[in-house]
Amino acid sequence: MLSFVTKNRFLPVWLLGLCLLPALASATPPVGSDAFAQAVERLQVKSYKEREAAVAALISSQDERVKPVLEAMLNARLFYTKKDKITVIGIKTKDGFSITGVLDQKSLGNASKSQLKKIKVNNKLRRILRAGIAALTLSDPAPEVRLSAVKQMYGKLGNAGIQILTTHFETETDSKVREEIQTLLHIHDLSSDDRNTVLKAVAALSKSLHPEVRNKLELLKDSTDQEISAASGDALKHIQEQLAFYAKVKTAFFGLSLGSVLVLAAIGLAITFGVMGVINMAHGELIMLGAYTTYVIQQLMPQYIGMSLLVAIPAAFLVSGAVGILIERLVIRHLYGRPLETLLATFGISLILQQTVRTIFSPLNRSVETPQWMSGFLEINPALSLTYNRLYIILFCLLVFAVLFLVIKKTSLGLSVRAVSQNRAMARAMGIRASRVDALTFGLGSGIAGIAGVALSQITNVGPNMGQDYIIDSFMVVVFGGVGNLWGTLIGGFSLGIANKFMEPWAGAVLAKILVLVFIILFIQKRPRGLFPQKGRVN
Amino acid sequence: MSALAKIRETFRRDQVFDFVNKQDYSRVDTSHGQILYVEDVSVSFDGFKAINELNFYIEVGELRCMIGPNGAGKTTMMDIITGKTRPDQGSVWFGQNINLLKMTEPEIAQAGVGRKFQKPTVFEHHDIFENLEMAMAGNKGVWSTFRARLSSEQHDQIASVMEIIGLSDCAKQRAGALSHGQKQWLEIGMLLMQNPKLLLVDEPVAGMTHQEMDKTGELLTSLAGEHSVVVVEHDMDFVRSIAKKVSVLHQGSILAEGSMDEVQNNQRVIEVYLGE
Amino acid sequence: MFYMLKGDRGGQALLLLLSIAVVLVPVLNLVVPEGHALHVSTFTVTLLGKYLAFALLAVAVDLVWGYMGILSLGHGAFFALGGYAMGMYLMLQIGDRGVYGNPDLPDFMVFLNWQEVPWFWQGFDNFWFAMIMVALVPGLLAFVFGALAFRSRVTGVYLSIMTQALTYALMLAFFRNEMGFGGNNGLTDFKDILGFSLQSDSTRVALFIASAAALALGYLACRAIVVSRLGKVVVAIRDTEDRVRFIGYRVDHIKLAIFTFSAVLAGIAGALYVPQVGIINPGEFSPLRSIELVVWVAIGGRATLYGAVLGAFIVNYSKTYLTGAAPEVWLFALGALFVLVTLYLPNGLAGLSKKKEAAA
Numbered sequence A: 001m002l003s004f005v006t007k008n009r010f011l012p013v014w015l016l017g018l019c020l021l022p023a024l025a026s027a028t029p030p031v032g033s034d035a036f037a038q039a040v041e042r043l044q045v046k047s048y049k050e051r052e053a054a055v056a057a058l059i060s061s062q063d064e065r066v067k068p069v070l071e072a073m074l075n076a077r078l079f080y081t082k083k084d085k086i087t088v089i090g091i092k093t094k095d096g097f098s099i100t101g102v103l104d105q106k107s108l109g110n111a112s113k114s115q116l117k118k119i120k121v122n123n124k125l126r127r128i129l130r131a132g133i134a135a136l137t138l139s140d141p142a143p144e145v146r147l148s149a150v151k152q153m154y155g156k157l158g159n160a161g162i163q164i165l166t167t168h169f170e171t172e173t174d175s176k177v178r179e180e181i182q183t184l185l186h187i188h189d190l191s192s193d194d195r196n197t198v199l200k201a202v203a204a205l206s207k208s209l210h211p212e213v214r215n216k217l218e219l220l221k222d223s224t225d226q227e228i229s230a231a232s233g234d235a236l237k238h239i240q241e242q243l244a245f246y247a248k249v250k251t252a253f254f255g256l257s258l259g260s261v262l263v264l265a266a267i268g269l270a271i272t273f274g275v276m277g278v279i280n281m282a283h284g285e286l287i288m289l290g291a292y293t294t295y296v297i298q299q300l301m302p303q304y305i306g307m308s309l310l311v312a313i314p315a316a317f318l319v320s321g322a323v324g325i326l327i328e329r330l331v332i333r334h335l336y337g338r339p340l341e342t343l344l345a346t347f348g349i350s351l352i353l354q355q356t357v358r359t360i361f362s363p364l365n366r367s368v369e370t371p372q373w374m375s376g377f378l379e380i381n382p383a384l385s386l387t388y389n390r391l392y393i394i395l396f397c398l399l400v401f402a403v404l405f406l407v408i409k410k411t412s413l414g415l416s417v418r419a420v421s422q423n424r425a426m427a428r429a430m431g432i433r434a435s436r437v438d439a440l441t442f443g444l445g446s447g448i449a450g451i452a453g454v455a456l457s458q459i460t461n462v463g464p465n466m467g468q469d470y471i472i473d474s475f476m477v478v479v480f481g482g483v484g485n486l487w488g489t490l491i492g493g494f495s496l497g498i499a500n501k502f503m504e505p506w507a508g509a510v511l512a513k514i515l516v517l518v519f520i521i522l523f524i525q526k527r528p529r530g531l532f533p534q535k536g537r538v539n
Numbered sequence B: 001m002s003a004l005a006k007i008r009e010t011f012r013r014d015q016v017f018d019f020v021n022k023q024d025y026s027r028v029d030t031s032h033g034q035i036l037y038v039e040d041v042s043v044s045f046d047g048f049k050a051i052n053e054l055n056f057y058i059e060v061g062e063l064r065c066m067i068g069p070n071g072a073g074k075t076t077m078m079d080i081i082t083g084k085t086r087p088d089q090g091s092v093w094f095g096q097n098i099n100l101l102k103m104t105e106p107e108i109a110q111a112g113v114g115r116k117f118q119k120p121t122v123f124e125h126h127d128i129f130e131n132l133e134m135a136m137a138g139n140k141g142v143w144s145t146f147r148a149r150l151s152s153e154q155h156d157q158i159a160s161v162m163e164i165i166g167l168s169d170c171a172k173q174r175a176g177a178l179s180h181g182q183k184q185w186l187e188i189g190m191l192l193m194q195n196p197k198l199l200l201v202d203e204p205v206a207g208m209t210h211q212e213m214d215k216t217g218e219l220l221t222s223l224a225g226e227h228s229v230v231v232v233e234h235d236m237d238f239v240r241s242i243a244k245k246v247s248v249l250h251q252g253s254i255l256a257e258g259s260m261d262e263v264q265n266n267q268r269v270i271e272v273y274l275g276e
Numbered sequence C: 001m002f003y004m005l006k007g008d009r010g011g012q013a014l015l016l017l018l019s020i021a022v023v024l025v026p027v028l029n030l031v032v033p034e035g036h037a038l039h040v041s042t043f044t045v046t047l048l049g050k051y052l053a054f055a056l057l058a059v060a061v062d063l064v065w066g067y068m069g070i071l072s073l074g075h076g077a078f079f080a081l082g083g084y085a086m087g088m089y090l091m092l093q094i095g096d097r098g099v100y101g102n103p104d105l106p107d108f109m110v111f112l113n114w115q116e117v118p119w120f121w122q123g124f125d126n127f128w129f130a131m132i133m134v135a136l137v138p139g140l141l142a143f144v145f146g147a148l149a150f151r152s153r154v155t156g157v158y159l160s161i162m163t164q165a166l167t168y169a170l171m172l173a174f175f176r177n178e179m180g181f182g183g184n185n186g187l188t189d190f191k192d193i194l195g196f197s198l199q200s201d202s203t204r205v206a207l208f209i210a211s212a213a214a215l216a217l218g219y220l221a222c223r224a225i226v227v228s229r230l231g232k233v234v235v236a237i238r239d240t241e242d243r244v245r246f247i248g249y250r251v252d253h254i255k256l257a258i259f260t261f262s263a264v265l266a267g268i269a270g271a272l273y274v275p276q277v278g279i280i281n282p283g284e285f286s287p288l289r290s291i292e293l294v295v296w297v298a299i300g301g302r303a304t305l306y307g308a309v310l311g312a313f314i315v316n317y318s319k320t321y322l323t324g325a326a327p328e329v330w331l332f333a334l335g336a337l338f339v340l341v342t343l344y345l346p347n348g349l350a351g352l353s354k355k356k357e358a359a360a
């Protein structure tokens, strides 16, 4: 219910932006190329006054080449050649400048310092230039560009800036940009001498999460004016509440992402342990193999980091799956019905796998690169931004879960798996080749572990010991969720992840983990069969 | 299951530490002549009602036979009495003073309820003598068990039980190596060693020859009187040979009760046994 | 007196060997001069003493695993707890001879800027108090954990995983500096025990003798349990736990008693181990350590007790040898050992000799 309400609130905003996009694009005025050329020429005059007029003309020409010129001028990089009086942008090189014509934007090669004359600016001109650049950016057709332009103006607002923003506000259509501008103007109003303006601004800003607002309000709280002080106190309190809420949301998000790591690590185990009843202590090492597969594939195709990750997913599935099938055929097959022995033998295998990797790749951690599309973050508001890699892991986890769930519920392999796990003898009598099903099931669980390894390679160190870090957690998740129940694993993983993250702020990471472990140990005493126990007659 | 029910299930009282409400079960009070009261007991597994408002009473010294088709709930009934399965509702009292539903399996066994399982279960790695020794009545606390040494009377007692169950010659044989019938006898022997006040015997003669059946029958009838005995059996001849009173269990409740002849002529029983 | 060894050929041999070693090793170390062919170096004495401590630990594991069927992956933790209790005593014996020369505070506490010894270190400067703690702390932990687990009938692999989680949680906890047990580095730099220098040969020999005595007593105690009626019930619990309840034994109580006793033995083994190796750190809590010691028992032969001793010696000797000669091979060898023993030698080496006896 809750999520529905919030969705609704954002929907119109989002729709509005979408509808207005095409309109905006067509509203851009045509390029006035003659006016531009004339204005550029006028820049070369001597008097500053004249030059101010030239800049104004330049801006009003609305040519798309204007902005670079203004920026170059502001940075003292605008010149004209002494000989031909061509206005150029010069970039300093070892001996002189590499110059580009302003009008045709063609490179004119190199020029020595003596061949060029700088178009000078003074402070007044600089202010005009800055405002001009901001104004030009503000008229960019893309709302995101305008938004970031406004954001860049925080704290650097001169009177000219206010002017520009106020005028631009009239014509701005994008609600997000409007909101941002309003916030900015209100922040400016906070330092006004007129107490009514201040009060109005305080009231308007009581919902803003911008850090600047908090700083200003803190100052105003100490104001001698009772009313202003009280109002800012209230506004601050409101803002703090909001921040606390978003901090919780953020923690929950971290918890979800930790939870999906746990689920990814445990879901393969949910198949091998949960469905088949095989205790595979080498599960962590199968995850490790997946991570190393990712590493190797990145080494093979270093120029396609983004692609390599996608290639790694099936590759890791195959590598870990194959190793899993090998383990099943060579060892586990002989130990069905003797779980404690299986535990010991697979533990031995885990040692061998670890040492193999250590021998091949060295005991040091390997670094796996994160592709471009996974770095960065999604900003929801100034107090809440979600990193893409965590977001992707959550999505990936859900995807893997969904696929696995369908495989188990809908495919014939899944049907055989369930049949064999429920009654081996009967399944065999019905013509299911139990040993083949066992091998394939184990391969499936192991392959999923490999896929988990791909995901983990993006967020933790890839090293020979990484499997050890996950095996106990994975077992805890499966046991907590209820053996033999995929949903249990999903819910168990997420709840443990969230619980862990919510405890971290006051307990610290290690203690939180210990507490979670202790909780599960106690929980299992109370409900030995986990959250969602499998049904059936126990003997 | 709804979320609420799930939460309730999680916080079930009977799974929490109930050592708070201990009861004294050292002496059974049977002054009203009844040793077992099963009243209004129901249990269901995943929605299937295996026992449905079951009511019956066993008198002191009585030998009661219970018959009923497969899946009637006979074994489940014994599971409930011996504490293996917890009923959803109802009450089970041993004598007037002992509430069996509040007790664990060993407490119930200590109070004087012995059981022979349908599928004979003996300790396969131990020899016959050890099986009987472990079952022997006495203080079964940890320390006493550690300190326990066989007195010569106890030795004789075990020997005589081995005599009764016909396994004297193979006292040192591993129980795992016994035949099905021998295991049945060994389990009966263990029951004798426990010397319980109430014996629950689930299908004692499955896998036995006719002679052995007669012997078992004699044994059970001789036990009645001093002990109370409940026998579940499918073999009608055997039941006829030992029974005074028979109860017919069907779909988890008592369908008919009386002498073998009465029961056999009961119209509903005939329907149940002979078809639709 | 030694009724419990009746029919236990392996145990008789073990006790004999131990008595011989207790006489011979000190003589060969202290009396036979260095350089002589028969001289046993102090290094070897300590190594043997360490193996004896491990053997006691293995016996403790065999009692719960071999006889009762509980594959405990937490005995490494009980061992370590006993070791820490001993380490705390040794730590407080250092006095002002530490690097910082603080007479009241162990070095790591000075380093952490602590002003006084925390409450749970109180009393550990007394040897006997520390010895009581050696038994009490692991025993109590086993008791509480076992009381919960056995009551709710957590069995089989679930129980194993739970014990492993417990060990893992303890490891994480002991790695934290704030816990007050020296964090990462653990407790080390011990100087003396009961006033005798830990570096001196005679102290080393005394520790060796103490370890041998502890192993002998531990062995006899376990053996006494095993041959008693309780021992039979314990094996019955391993085979058919449910049935045992119906003949009137409180299975949870029995399991709890044996498990706790076994944990105490493990703690004592830890306490003997620490002064001989001179360090105890959180690494002892690592899940690998706990599983490793299960394989000692497995290779020696479960449910024989003497097999556990044998396994502890064989595996640890191989480890000492291999980690010296070819360190990268050790984990391969240990891993292969796990696999091969479970697949091809389910009854261990003791099982081999039994088979031969049966064949003869």
Ligand SMILES: Nc1ncnc2c1ncn2[C@@H]1O[C@H](COP(=O)(O)OP(=O)(O)OP(=O)(O)O)[C@@H](O)[C@H]1O
Pocket: A536, A537, A538, B045, B046, B050, B068, B069, B070, B071, B072, B073, B074, B075, B076, B077, B118
């Ligand atoms: N723990 C359980 N879980 C699910 N179903 C159960 C359980 N215990 C018993 N049942 C069901 O309850 C019904 C009664 O079983 P019970 O074993 O008591 O029958 P019975 O009368 O002893 O039959 P038989 O003569 O074949 O031994 C059966 O349908 C059985 O499947």
Ligand SMILES: [Mg+2]
Pocket: B074, B075, B076, B118
């Ligand atoms: Mg039955």
